[in-house]
Amino acid sequence: MPNLHYDGWYYDGNKYCCAKSVLYEKNINLLIKGTPYQYSALDLIVKDNFGMPFEYLMYLYQFRKNPYWEYLVKLRLYRLLRSLMWDWYFYRDNVSVNKEAKSIIDILKITKKEFAFLKEFNGDSSLLYLLQKICRINKNFSFDEMKLIWDYYKKDIDLLSACKYAPVVRIADFLEKQYEIVLNKRSDNADTDSNGILKAIFNDWNEYLGWCDKLGYKLKGGRILFPPVFYTAHDIVSNKYADYLRRKNKSRKKEIHFKLMDVLKEDKEYTFEYNDLALVVPDSEGVFKKESRLLKHCVKTYITNVAEGRTKIFFIRRKDDLRTPYYTLEYRNGEIIQCRGYENCPANKEIDEFVSEFLCYAREIESKKEKEEQTRQYL
Numbered sequence: 226m227p228n229l230h231y232d233g234w235y236y237d238g239n240k241y242c243c244a245k246s247v248l249y250e251k252n253i254n255l256l257i258k259g260t261p262y263q264y265s266a267l268d269l270i271v272k273d274n275f276g277m278p279f280e281y282l283m284y285l286y287q288f289r290k291n292p293y294w295e296y297l298v299k300l301r302l303y304r305l306l307r308s309l310m311w312d313w314y315f316y317r318d319n320v321s322v323n324k325e326a327k328s329i330i331d332i333l334k335i336t337k338k339e340f341a342f343l344k345e346f347n348g349d350s351s352l353l354y355l356l357q358k359i360c361r362i363n364k365n366f367s368f369d370e371m372k373l374i375w376d377y378y379k380k381d382i383d384l385l386s387a388c389k390y391a392p393v394v395r396i397a398d399f400l401e402k403q404y405e406i407v408l409n410k411r412s413d414n415a416d417t418d419s420n421g422i423l424k425a426i427f428n429d430w431n432e433y434l435g436w437c438d439k440l441g442y443k444l445k446g447g448r449i450l451f452p453p454v455f456y457t458a459h460d461i462v463s464n465k466y467a468d469y470l471r472r473k474n475k476s477r478k479k480e481i482h483f484k485l486m487d488v489l490k491e492d493k494e495y496t497f498e499y500n501d502l503a504l505v506v507p508d509s510e511g512v513f514k515k516e517s518r519l520l521k522h523c524v525k526t527y528i529t530n531v532a533e534g535r536t537k538i539f540f541i542r543r544k545d546d547l548r549t550p551y552y553t554l555e556y557r558n559g560e561i562i563q564c565r566g567y568e569n570c571p572a573n574k575e576i577d578e579f580v581s582e583f584l585c586y587a588r589e590i591e592s593k594k595e596k597e598e599q600t601r602q603y604l
Contacts, residue, residue, distance in 0.1 A: 261289055266298040273303040284310055293322065296329045300344065308349035319354045335360050342371050351378075358385055366393070373397055380420045382427045390434065390444055395451070400426055403455045410568075421571040426455065429569055432523075433459050436466040456568065463523040474529060485510060485532035492537060494590060495556075498544065499582045502575070504554070505540045505547060507531075516540060519550045521568045527555070536562065541576065552576050559588050 253268040265288045271279055287310050288294050297306050312320065326332045330340055339356040346352065355378050359366060362385060366374065370393050377384050377397065384393045403426050404419075433455075437444055440462070444450050452458035474481055489507055497504040507513060510528055517525035530536045541552040541564070552572065555562040564572045564580055572580060 264295050264298065269298075269301070270303050270306065279307075280310070287313060291324065293324050293326075293332050296332060300329065302344065302347065304347050304349045305343070305353060308351065312350050320350045321357065333357075338368075339371075342368065342375075346375070355385075362388070364388060370394065380424060382424055387431060387434070390450055391446065399451045399455075400430075403430075406454060407456070407570075425563070425565065425569060425571040428563060429459060430455060433462055436462050436526075440465060440469060459523075459569075460521065463526060467523075467526050470526060470529060481529055481532045482510060485528060488531060488534060492539075495537070495539060495587060497583050497586050499579050500575075501544050502551075502579045503542050503544050503547060504579075504583055505542050507538060507540060512540075513538070516550050516553055520553060520566065522553065522565055524553050541579065554580065554583075556587060559591060560584075 253271070257263055257265065257267065262285050265285060267281060267284065270284065271281065284306075291309075294306060294309075297303075309320070321334060323332050323334060330337060333340065333343070333353060335343070335353070335356045339360060342348075343352060343356055348356075352375060355375060356371075359371065359374070374384050374393055382400075384396055387396055390396075400423060404423050407422055407426065408419075434444060434450075437449060442449050449458075486509075489509075492506045495504065496506055507516075513528050513531075514525045517523060524538060527536065527538055531538050535557075537556045539554045539556060540550065541554055542549065543551055552564055552566045554564045561580055561584055564576060566572070566576070
């Protein structure tokens, strides 16, 4: 079997001979006639993918394994084909298909309405995954509502997670209004990704809804669900939720304290520096509260989660001022969950660069731990 990673057609980027191999597409159909690949539409897919790397051997290999791809070829769903191919290569399995079904609707596990939407936008596996999710929650969304959900999903905002509370149009309108409020309060918005701000608002709102639910608030419309100035309500409910946690965990206070100290001691290995910034590991329960107070966000509500090992919290500081809070970072299972500054502002470009470098460092630590654990198991 050829090395699928290196064989394919590549755009040369104005360089000479940068590809391992080049696919000449003019006579493809003649060459594959009478073979199992006769209906693979390889020539059409290569043309649709013109100017971009294409692993044609990998595609043909997958075409033999997935006969249902012929349906996708006939319907000219080339983006879906390519993304399914790469999903297989990178072991991504978000999309579920019924390979034994006889119709494209049943194969893709969506309805006719969702299929029409997929075809209209020449969707990839990411859109198919979203449409399958829409089918599972059994909501009768209009075409325009699905377009709105898809537009937000491309910004990494899943409106479906909150649609049990209100129509998606109402949720989107609320997010846009809060985005304008946040942007008008900031002086450094030119250095911040607008999608990042919108995503931060949505994530904070989802967290806020979780607190409200735990506190027994009714979330069917009204000012609790959609507060006029969200972050004012967020801060009020955050303090109430922190009080709720203190009362709830009163009998476990010492246990949580000792667990927290053990976890923070182990996390010291994540200490990291890059350019003018440093990542500092908290050293006590009190610094969580200080971070919350000075940056005006809710990291103090994460103490129990950190103590129980459900997440990790780190502080980002200026190297020349390690005592002053700057940004707070949440890290879990090799991924950055969130990174927030004063009043929950999302990361700027400087912080984004620092966080990217730290993520590589953190993953190296965990990869090393995993290898050491595997070695111990074999001994």
